Amino acid sequence: GAVVSQHPSRVICKSGTSVKIECRSLDFQATTMFWYRQFPKQSLMLMATSNEGSKATYEQGVEKDKFLINHASLTLSTLTVTSAHPEDSSFYICSAPLIAGGREQFFGPGTRLTVL
């Protein structure tokens, strides 16, 4: 099956700093990746769609200047949380379809961000 990895798995940072989270497709190429946020005891909410070689598409209410997404290669998308604040503490999960336009998405293991 298709494998998606995320790095780091956990990160703790101080308020005001920036944090980068990587999402990699290990055994397939992903022209599209999705970024989700999951607050404690809540469901996954789609933040943005990351498109290789072009700008990301953000969902309503998600600040594109705060959550910078870069999809520079067919196997890597990064999410940078800029000037992080405690309310940004969450579980961030990425996913990618095996083929472009594919229905099934393969999920990464998630990154736990804690902002102090």
Added chain:
Amino acid sequence: AQSVTQPDIHITVSEGASLELRCNYSYGATPYLFWYVQSPGQGLQLLLKYFSGDTLVQGIKGFEAEFKRSQSSFNLRKPSVHWSDAAEYFCAVGANNAGNMLTFGGGTRLMVKP
């Protein structure tokens, strides 16, 4: 707008008892559907999926789900629950005309009594 509802936030069942987790959706297009399971602090594991064809689908770990278009439902079932099934369960729905993005239900937390 599309939406997915999991009416039960928490469910507790005894080990060995049967289980049904409900999922209802509201979609303008023909949907495709998934059930995922998530253990605390972990990512999502796919249990089963429905794209088309036979409306009763079998998944891993003894789970099955039935797509009922007339009821806009995709309920998850298991005939005999094991203690290791305790986790959070998410129903997700997508559609070809929605850019293949998934909409998730709110989740159901399953607890298993010994």
